[in-house]
Amino acid sequence: MESCNCIEPQWPPDDLLMKYQYISDFFIALAYFSIPLELIYFVKKSAVFPYRWVLVQFGAFIVLCGATHLINLWTFTVHSRTVASVMTTAKVLTAAVSCITALMLVHIIPDLLSVKTRELFLKNKAAELDREMGLIRTQEETGRHVRMLTHEIRSTLDRHTILKTTLVELGRTLALEECALWMPTRTGLELQLSYTLRQQNPVGYTVPIHHPVINQVFSSNRAVKISPNCPVARLRPAGKYMPGEVVAVRVPLLHLSNFHINDWPELSTKRYALMVLMLPSDSARQWHVHELELVEVVADQVAVALSHAAILEESMRARDLLMDQNVALDLARREAETAIRARNDFLAVMNHEMRTPMHAIIALSSLLQETELTPEQRLMVETVLKSSNLLATLINDVLDLSRLEDGSLQLDLGTFNLYAVFREVLNLIKPIASVKKLHVSLNLAPDLPEYAVGDEKRLMQTILNIVGNAVKFSKEGSISITAFVAKLDTLRDSKAPEFLPVLSDNHFYLRVQVKDSGSGINPLDIPKLFTKFAQNQSTGTRNSGGSGLGLAICKRFVNLMEGHIWIESEGLGKGCTAILIVKLGMPERVNESKLPYMPKMPTNHGQIAFPGLKVLVMDENGVSRMVTEGLLLHLGCDVTMVGSSDECLRLVSHEHKVVFMDICVPCIDSYGITIRIHEKFTKRHERPLLVALTGNTDKVTKENCMRAGMDGLILKPVSLDKMRSVLTDLLEHRVFFEAI
Amino acid sequence: MELVQIQRRLVDYTKSLFMEGFLDAQFLQLQQLQDDSNPYFVFEVVSLFFEDSEKLLNELTIALDQPNVDFKKIDSHVHQLKGSSSSIGAQRVKNACIAFRNYCDVQNIEGCLTCLQQVKQECYLVKNKFETLFRLEQQIMASGGSVPTIELGF
Numbered sequence: 001m002e003s004c005n006c007i008e009p010q011w012p013p014d015d016l017l018m019k020y021q022y023i024s025d026f027f028i029a030l031a032y033f034s035i036p037l038e039l040i041y042f043v044k045k046s047a048v049f050p051y052r053w054v055l056v057q058f059g060a061f062i063v064l065c066g067a068t069h070l071i072n073l074w075t076f077t078v079h080s081r082t083v084a085s086v087m088t089t090a091k092v093l094t095a096a097v098s099c100i101t102a103l104m105l106v107h108i109i110p111d112l113l114s115v116k117t118r119e120l121f122l123k124n125k126a127a128e129l130d131r132e133m134g135l136i137r138t139q140e141e142t143g144r145h146v147r148m149l150t151h152e153i154r155s156t157l158d159r160h161t162i163l164k165t166t167l168v169e170l171g172r173t174l175a176l177e178e179c180a181l182w183m184p185t186r187t188g189l190e191l192q193l194s195y196t197l198r199q200q201n202p203v204g205y206t207v208p209i210h211h212p213v214i215n216q217v218f219s220s221n222r223a224v225k226i227s228p229n230c231p232v233a234r235l236r237p238a239g240k241y242m243p244g245e246v247v248a249v250r251v252p253l254l255h256l257s258n259f260h261i262n263d264w265p266e267l268s269t270k271r272y273a274l275m276v277l278m279l280p281s282d283s284a285r286q287w288h289v290h291e292l293e294l295v296e297v298v299a300d301q302v303a304v305a306l307s308h309a310a311i312l313e314e315s316m317r318a319r320d321l322l323m324d325q326n327v328a329l330d331l332a333r334r335e336a337e338t339a340i341r342a343r344n345d346f347l348a349v350m351n352h353e354m355r356t357p358m359h360a361i362i363a364l365s366s367l368l369q370e371t372e373l374t375p376e377q378r379l380m381v382e383t384v385l386k387s388s389n390l391l392a393t394l395i396n397d398v399l400d401l402s403r404l405e406d407g408s409l410q411l412d413l414g415t416f417n418l419y420a421v422f423r424e425v426l427n428l429i430k431p432i433a434s435v436k437k438l439h440v441s442l443n444l445a446p447d448l449p450e451y452a453v454g455d456e457k458r459l460m461q462t463i464l465n466i467v468g469n470a471v472k473f474s475k476e477g478s479i480s481i482t483a484f485v486a487k488l489d490t491l492r493d494s495k496a497p498e499f500l501p502v503l504s505d506n507h508f509y510l511r512v513q514v515k516d517s518g519s520g521i522n523p524l525d526i527p528k529l530f531t532k533f534a535q536n537q538s539t540g541t542r543n544s545g546g547s548g549l550g551l552a553i554c555k556r557f558v559n560l561m562e563g564h565i566w567i568e569s570e571g572l573g574k575g576c577t578a579i580l581i582v583k584l585g586m587p588e589r590v591n592e593s594k595l596p597y598m599p600k601m602p603t604n605h606g607q608i609a610f611p612g613l614k615v616l617v618m619d620e621n622g623v624s625r626m627v628t629e630g631l632l633l634h635l636g637c638d639v640t641m642v643g644s645s646d647e648c649l650r651l652v653s654h655e656h657k658v659v660f661m662d663i664c665v666p667c668i669d670s671y672g673i674t675i676r677i678h679e680k681f682t683k684r685h686e687r688p689l690l691v692a693l694t695g696n697t698d699k700v701t702k703e704n705c706m707r708a709g710m711d712g713l714i715l716k717p718v719s720l721d722k723m724r725s726v727l728t729d730l731l732e733h734r735v736f737f738e739a740i
Numbered sequence: 741m742e743l744v745q746i747q748r749r750l751v752d753y754t755k756s757l758f759m760e761g762f763l764d765a766q767f768l769q770l771q772q773l774q775d776d777s778n779p780y781f782v783f784e785v786v787s788l789f790f791e792d793s794e795k796l797l798n799e800l801t802i803a804l805d806q807p808n809v810d811f812k813k814i815d816s817h818v819h820q821l822k823g824s825s826s827s828i829g830a831q832r833v834k835n836a837c838i839a840f841r842n843y844c845d846v847q848n849i850e851g852c853l854t855c856l857q858q859v860k861q862e863c864y865l866v867k868n869k870f871e872t873l874f875r876l877e878q879q880i881m882a883s884g885g886s887v888p889t890i891e892l893g894f
Contacts, residue, residue, distance in 0.1 A: 623824035630773040
């Protein structure tokens with residue numbers, strides 16, 4: 001064995017010290033070996049440890065240290081060179097690793113320290129979150145309470161219940177000692193204690209409204225802490241040591257008028273109620289912010305609920321009122337209907353009763369006129385006739401007007417000859433006009449249709465009335481009647497703003513203008529003209545022979561015909577113009593032939609339709625003359641036959657009611673005859689009706705006939721039925737033109 | 741019964757006249773005008789027609805023979821004839837007259853002459869027909885019966 005170079009003694013005399021060192025080294029080595037083992041074990045156990053390789057290093061370091069110490073055990077005694085070299089290697093390694101580890105720790109330790117800081121930070125954060133959670137939970141609870149409260153409040157529309165419920169729920173939620181509601185009195189100057197929570201029957205405490213504290217509360221929409229000594233808060237029996245905190249909040253009382261449609265209600269009301277909430281005394285409770293918020297929300301909800309209740313009350317009241325009014329109106333309507341019916345019955349009876357004697361008077365007077373009378377007698381009879389005619393007209397007018405007002409008057413629509421209407425009016429007015437030396441001219445526009453659909457009788461009545469008025473109020477001068485089809489621009493007259501004509505294919509608007517140069521009318525009086533019974537009393541020369549109903553009736557007729565009538569005048573003495581626009585229908589072509597043609601009547605040979613009707617038949621052709629004569633004889637007429645125009649002119653008299661003329665071009669100048677007959681008979685009622693019989697089926701003939709002044713046209717051949725119906729129509733309408 | 745037979749023959753004969761176009765509805769009208777106060781109305785009218793038509797046809801013949809044909813006059817005559825024939829319901833005569841007038845309007849002498857012939861022909865025919873008709877009626881009247889009225893559906 002080689003001896004080592006160390007100079008250590010072999011077994012030193014200090015055995016004890018040596019022994020202790022030996023043992024210590026052994027334990028150190030043990031510890032140094034076990035520590036890494038433990039570390040590894042625990043690190044393996046924990047999933048998270050970021051510094052593994054540090055541990056490895058550390059482990060290596062410790063192991064090597066341990067190894068060093070262990071190897072040291074052998075160096076106490078003589079040891080070989082191998083041991084020495086191992087020892088050296090171990091030491092060298094240990095030195096290296098420990099140096100590296102030391103260097104590493106420089107980096108690692110700050111990190112480890114900061115971990116600690118982070119941990120602390122997180123803990124703080126967690127604590128904060130916990131606090132916030134607590135807060136949110138409290139708020140959520142508050143919200144729940146509010147919802148529940150609101151639900152309770154809004155589930156009823158009864159004012160009393162709403163308020164009571166509010167107080168009860170608030171009291172419960174917030175654990176209040178007392179809760180009170182002060183409402184403003186009617187005068188608005190005081191607050192009256194209306195509801196309380198604990199005190200069952202609040203005595204009518206009142207507090208003046210203009211208290212600074214109250215003003216303060218009213219001026220803000222937040223819940224305001226007030227002093228317990230405030231008059232509104234002095235509700236509890238005295239004797240407590242520490243009254244709890246009191247909070248007051250305003251409750252706006254919204255009126256119906258505050259709710260504008262499409263707007264939010266403006267909180268510009270002046271009336272507020274006061275809600276006072278008191279915490280229990282002798283408790284250290286404070287009003288928390290969330291509790292105050294709850295109170296504010298509740299106050300708003302109460303306001304809304306109250307206004308809903310108010311609206312409901314209002315609408316119930318209105319509905320009751322309406323029902324009462326309805327009943328009253330119904331009663332009134334029934335009464336009115338009864339009255340109208342009574343009046344109609346009366347009128348109907350009176351109508352008949354009045355007309356019968358009138359009819360007798362007129363008929364007999366006219367018959368009397370036909371007999372031989374002395375001039376004085378004739379004058380008397382004429383006066384009687386005139387007066388009774390007037391009376392009859394008056395009766396008719398009154399009855400018509402009452403029917404017009406009823407709305408029960410309906411127009412008798414039918415196709416009629418428009419030209420004939422005007423001619424008739426002219427003929428009726430000519431006598432009076434000529435007496436007054438007034439010149440009457442009629443101007444019919446060429447585009448005016450000859451036939452129209454409308455109420456002929458009433459149209460004539462209207463035109464006659466206007467023309468009659470024109471004649472009545474003119475002392476001298478001339479009267480001109482113009483009629484034409486109104487075009488759109490003339491329809492929209494500024495004088496008739498509410499008249500909105502509608503043009504359509506089968507209607508046209510007839511415009512008639514009657515201009516006179518008479519006394520004129522004051523423009524201010526014009527609106528009154530068409531009112532019933534209103535008479536213009538300004539001019540003394542007025543022939544007060546009218547009832548004042550004429551124009552009123554005309555206006556109503558015109559209205560029925562969907563037209564308009566008005567009078568223009570530039571002033572007194574400047575004459576006036578009456579303008580009338582009515583809507584008439586255009587007759588269809590088919591209607592013309594449909595017009596007088598009644599369906600085939602059973603030929604009753606025994607029936608004589610026109611007893612004694614004197615007619616004159618003029619026809620050059622013997623055969624057809626004989627046939628026509630036969631026809632008319634069969635119908636019972638008294639027929640005179642002539643074969644030439646001279647004969648016709650010679651024989652025609654006012655006794656003949658109808659003259660049938662066979663016209664054929666170029667035989668007889670039937671048009672010439674027509675004109676001469678017209679000249680012969682100036683009085684219209686004396687002139688016989690002139691009817692052309694022709695086989696010519698062209699429009700020219702027809703137009704010529706009409707222009708010449710014939711009253712009718714019939715196409716040959718004429719059957720018995722046709723002649724019968726034609727005669728009937730002729731005698732009724734005084735005109736008949738067969739459709740070609 | 742002989743009366744019934746004659747009556748039936750009358751009815752059939754009248755119907756045939758209508759069918760053949762000799763008469764039209766105007767004739768029915770004429771018959772309607774005949775009543776107790778006027779028992780021979782139809783006979784009178786028809787007789788008058790034939791008198792008239794004979795006169796007119798003669799006039800027309802003379803007028804068309806002239807070197808200078810006066811169409812106006814011819815037209816007026818034909819017009820008269822047309823009127824008369826239509827008054828009694830002699831349809832074919834009337835139609836012939838219408839045709840005559842057309843030729844007259846265009847002043848076609850040849851056409852007029854042809855038409856004149858035709859009108860004459862038609863008049864002659866319808867005259868015969870009427871004579872037969874009246875004979876039958878007379879027979880019925882003589883037997884004490886009444887002339888049946890024709891109900892034709894047109």
